[in-house]
Amino acid sequence: MTNHEVEVWISSELDPGRSRWFEGPHAPDFALSPQPKLELTPPSPSTASTIIVKPDHTYQQMLGIGTSLEETTIHNLSKMDADQRAAIIRQLTDRENGIGFNLFRLTIGTSDFTAEPFYTYNDLEEGETDFEMKRFSIQKDIDLNIIATVQELQKGSPDTVFFASPWSPPAWMKTNGSLKRGSLKEGAEYTEALARYYRMAIQAYEQQGIPIYAMTLQNEPLLEIDYPSCYMSPARQKELAAALRREFEAHGMKTKLWIFDHNFHDAWDYIAPILNDEEGRTVVDGLALHDYEGSPAIMSELHAAYPDKPIYLTERALWGTAGADRMAQYFRNYACSYNSWVTMLDSEIGTHQWVGTPGPTMFVQDAVEPNRYWKTPEYDLLAQYARFVQPGAYRIESTYGSTDTVTNVAFRNPDGSLAAVVINQTDSEQPFRVLCEGKQFAAVLPARAVGTYVWRG
Structure with missing residues (x-):
């Protein structure tokens, strides 16, 4: 050129x-x-x-553009031969011949998009507790090929950035004793235990050679629903952020903390009480938002109110030119990133445990012949951004x-x-x-x- x-x-x-x-x-x-x-x-x-x-x-300044490596996608990838799986990973990360994604969302424990029974890294029998996390383990993430798949992606794209989100604390920490619905039990001991749990999750991934650039504190904290979820008030999220910051500092960890991780519509009411508090403003590094209700213009308001807190669009699925224009609106309203949600379903729209019917993903796998797959136009429409907008662009x-x-x-x-x-x-x-x-x-x-x-x- x-x-x-x-x-x-x-x-x-x-x-x-x-x-x-x-x-x-x-x-x-x-x-x-x-x-x-x-x-x-x-x-x-x-x-x-x-x-x-x-x-x-x-x-x-842009952090990146990418998608999710939730367990549904990894489950489908794991059914493929190594060569086919590697081909998809190259198409996700290669900036010359693929889409050029550099930013991937991981889940801390299970989300609703999983082929497995819901789990966390510290699941106990009813009535048991483990405040010291003696039974903490990410072994299920190893057994389900999550760690291996992420490591394979890293080999081909060593500059990839990962952030992580939890859908629920362990059930024994919650008011209803379930990963579905409920909220974190009251008391500083539960806040501190959850902070310890998240710190150990980040450390466990780092021990596998997977650095976590940032984490959100709770996926969609205003939602209680029949899959892993947890209501978390702004006051409780601020307490958790402070406790987690103390955990990170005590262990020399640099992972950033992003609050909220929910819809534009509720952003002001949730974020303002945290960032208008001196401690909250100090311990929070950024704002995470979803686009299922409300207007992207809220991000410009939040940027004007809290200019030192970068904004990240951490979850949405978009289709067609209307979706491409919606992405343009995210960036025109100060989003520093965009992450699509769910990378590959199969032709039977599986396997997931969401309560609705998902739309088509970038890749669709043949449910009968797992090595066969096809791309939807959304792959190329996302590439129109991801391949040409470099990390660090303004x-x-x-x-x-x-x-x-x-x-x-x-x-x-x-x-x-x-x-x-x-x-x-x-x-x-x-x-x-x-x-x-x-x-x-x-x-x-x-x-x-x-x-x-x-x-x-």
Whole structure:
């Protein structure tokens, strides 16, 4: 790529979110398809939609983009031959020939997306307790190939970043004695025991050569439901964060603590009581949010209120060009990351224990022939971001555009390149131009497609 060229890749949607993707593969018009290079030219008048990009006006720095390695995905991977499993891992992490993910979400114990009976790392008989964690063990994660799969991913992508989330404390710590529903029992001894449990989980992974960059304190703390879950009030989460910080400091650990890990709609009411408290503000490193209710604009409000606390979009599944535009809105509202939820279900939509019916995942495995699998368009649509927005990139100023024509978000990469992800949600091709630093380029984006445009700043 010369200083006068713009490299272009395009992917298109096809039946986004439809169950037909569990039936077999289908070919979209564009699948991370390289296009002829465009030319940067002197500016000239144009009637096309115009995107103005200002690389010197920077916003948040990106930690990364990725997906989850929950037990459902690993269970399905484990049914494959080693070569097929390795091929999928390469496609997830390879920036040249794959999607280029660098950020993966792990679960501390089991989540609802698992083929196994629900478990934690300290499951006891009813009436028993273990405050000193003498019976703590991650052996189930070893037996279920979770550790081995993560290690295999690390070999091919040593700079990968992992963060972890728990769905429930051990049942003996909870008010109802169950991994489902309930809350953490009252009393400092339970707060401290849970902090010890989480510290030991992070240490156990580190002993396996898997460093955990950050952890959330409770997945969806306002949800009690019939899979691993635990209600946790803001006050209790602040107490847990403080106790966990003490545990980490006492053991020389650098893992960061992200609070909340739930929906935009409830973010203010949950986060403000923690960060408006002096101790809470001190022990918390970042904010984790999900997008199942509410508006991404809440993240801009939180950034203005707490500018020293980075924001991470830790869970959502998105489909089609509408999903690609939703991602653009995350980043335009200060999200430093995005993680998709669940990487591979099989053609029978298995195996999971969620209470609903999931939509199609990036990879779908044939339930009859486990070595056979296919990709959905979401793989390529996510790659339009992940392959070209490098870790450490900064979001830069760009005019958003319109859903009636094209929308976008733009970044400046550590290598000096600029990347604009442009989305066309309409049923017709859309011409547009980009004006940047005294130059312009003109392009036409096909209907229902996403284009990534990369050039030298």
